[in-house]
Ligand SMILES: Nc1ncnc2c1ncn2[C@@H]1O[C@H](COP(=O)(O)OP(=O)(O)OP(=O)(O)O)[C@@H](O)[C@H]1O
């Protein structure tokens with residue numbers, strides 16, 4: 001069975017796609033140990049390896065060679081795979097000198113291989129629409145989380161780019177979900193975002209602890225809103241940081257906007 005590919009992507013850089021994709025993947029891997037892979041598709045300027053204290057491999061010749069011709073060699077793939085906290089991590093990116101050697105077909109082949117091997121493939125994708133990895137990630141994803149900063153410029157840029165990717169790249173609108181992320185303090189209007197973009201919209205509030213940990217290159221705690229997204233996507237109960245099921249969230253109404261915490265189960 002093919003695994004699900006979930007992309008975290010933004011139109012403008014610095015919107016929180018790395019932070020949220022890491023939290024989402026770590027939370028998901030608590031429920032599905034060994035079955036989740038987080039792939040860093042921030043071609044050219046990857047960040048995920050720093051959070052997990054990993055080094056990028058400088059030579060990607062064998063990886064590219066493998067992606068160009070079948071049958072795929074698992075040993076070459078395994079060379080680029082790491083595991084931390086039950087989460088598989090793939091670092092296909094190298095650096096500014098290597099990334100130009102990859103094109104959309106390489107990344108598409110990679111995502112297909114990963115989806116053939118893992119139940120969930122979570123991709124942290126470059127902002128904008130200017131990289132091969134972005135094109136591959138958006139075209140192959142089952143779910144695209146478009147991370148939007150909570151200001152009007154970001155919303156209007158998202159609208160412009162969404163129109164482009166749905167018309168020129170034929171990305172179906174129903175694969176998209178907006179996640180309004182407050183990288184600065186303020187209260188987002190998710191209903192406005194939903195109305196303007198024509199897709200469901202969730203929010204992640206400003207969280208100073210999250211920011212402090214992430215900016216210090218430490219793995220951040222999972223924000224409550226991401227716990228809810230994992231629940232919404234998988235139906236798995238919300239866990240606490242020690243991986244024990246704590247509460248069950250019941251969803252009421254559409255659009256993921258009304259959540260009710262049921263009583264503690266233990
Ligand atoms: N909900 C939040 N609350 C507070 N700070 C946040 C939140 N989400 C993200 N940030 C902060 O916003 C900044 C950008 O986050 P991040 O690096 O994840 O964005 P990105 O979209 O991956 O950026 P890039 O385009 O550079 O890859 C970081 O300083 C991070 O700590």
Ligand SMILES: [Mg+2]
Pocket residue numbers: 017018019042047
């Ligand atoms: Mg990033």
